[in-house]
Amino acid sequence: MIKKIIILVACSLLSLASYAQQDVLLSQYMFNNLLVNPGYAGSKRYASASLLYRNQWVKFDGAPKTFVATIHGPTRTRKVGLGLEIAADKIGVTNRYDIYANYAYHMELNKKLKLGVGLRGGISYFNAKLSDLIVWDKPDALFSPATQSNILPNFGAGAYLYGNKFYIGLSAPELLSYDPSRPLSFDIQNNIIPKQVRHYFYTMGGAIEINPDFVLRPAMLVKYSQNTAIEFDFNLNFLIKKVLWIGGAYRTGDAAVGMLELQATKQLRIGYAYDFTTSLLKNYSNGSHELMIGYDFGYDILKVKTPRYF
Numbered sequence: 001m002i003k004k005i006i007i008l009v010a011c012s013l014l015s016l017a018s019y020a021q022q023d024v025l026l027s028q029y030m031f032n033n034l035l036v037n038p039g040y041a042g043s044k045r046y047a048s049a050s051l052l053y054r055n056q057w058v059k060f061d062g063a064p065k066t067f068v069a070t071i072h073g074p075t076r077t078r079k080v081g082l083g084l085e086i087a088a089d090k091i092g093v094t095n096r097y098d099i100y101a102n103y104a105y106h107m108e109l110n111k112k113l114k115l116g117v118g119l120r121g122g123i124s125y126f127n128a129k130l131s132d133l134i135v136w137d138k139p140d141a142l143f144s145p146a147t148q149s150n151i152l153p154n155f156g157a158g159a160y161l162y163g164n165k166f167y168i169g170l171s172a173p174e175l176l177s178y179d180p181s182r183p184l185s186f187d188i189q190n191n192i193i194p195k196q197v198r199h200y201f202y203t204m205g206g207a208i209e210i211n212p213d214f215v216l217r218p219a220m221l222v223k224y225s226q227n228t229a230i231e232f233d234f235n236l237n238f239l240i241k242k243v244l245w246i247g248g249a250y251r252t253g254d255a256a257v258g259m260l261e262l263q264a265t266k267q268l269r270i271g272y273a274y275d276f277t278t279s280l281l282k283n284y285s286n287g288s289h290e291l292m293i294g295y296d297f298g299y300d301i302l303k304v305k306t307p308r309y310f
Helices: 002-016
Strands: 047-055 065-074 081-090 094-110 113-129 147-162 166-172 200-206 208-211 213-226 229-241 246-252 255-263 270-278 288-297
Touching: 081 113, 229 255
Parallel strands: none
Antiparallel strands: 047 065, 047 288, 065 081, 081 094, 094 113, 113 147, 147 166, 166 200, 200 213, 208 213, 213 229, 229 246, 246 255, 255 270, 270 288
16 A cells, blocks of 8 residues: 555655656547647537546556536637536545636638637636554654645637648647746645646647548647656547548657547447556556547537548
8 A cells, every 4th residue: 555655745746857747647638628628619619528437457456537628619709609618536545626618719811711810718626635644753744734725827829720621730728837846836825736837838740641441540638837848649540431430649648648539420429449558557556447428519610521531
């Protein structure tokens, strides 16, 4: 048990160095770029909602469990997109709850190219029940009081350049930093949680139509935070007969991923991803499961002839 706790702490620190577990870790982000870029809000002619649940490092005590709900769509002019994201993330004795609103303005650069510039703002509520920890030096003031919590406001920005068959995105979902060891940060006195830091995301992807029944969709996500290693997420999905997505991904220093998405109807999508852990945790967990349900709706949905690529 003690060995498991030590490995969990060590791997959590590695995660902070590469991706920062304080930011929600998801494998199916490429099916909903609102998860990383507010400029994506309203980029389609119709509204879209999704529910996602992730159970990370199965059978490992204190491993992360994540729930995310999003909805976004264009306004009547189609130049403005609005979105909402609600998330709950639990790791060990710490819980995080987010609610963020998204706004994007979409500019038509030419007949095939648009640019969405977006902002997001909201709050995160952090709660740590330190009384559930196993503490050897019980008088240690570091673990007092038994429960610690904080509400932190934040905002972010992003740009999303896209066409029918490709996209490029650059974003910083949380621009405010609450880690006093880093420049331009706020210091939260008398509270050890959280050390929330800025992260930058670069995304790109495309759709290559081999024939009407077979489409390739490569994509990439690059994640960066100051004083940490850059992390890459490479993935490739295949669309078969406009119904079934089959693909995989590799996340450096973390996992290889297999994924499926079924276009059950023109509006309903169901996706599943399984992470094969490549870090030290592979000896102590059975990987990670992720389930997603998406639903597209609006007055234009039945007029859309091409499948949803992004």
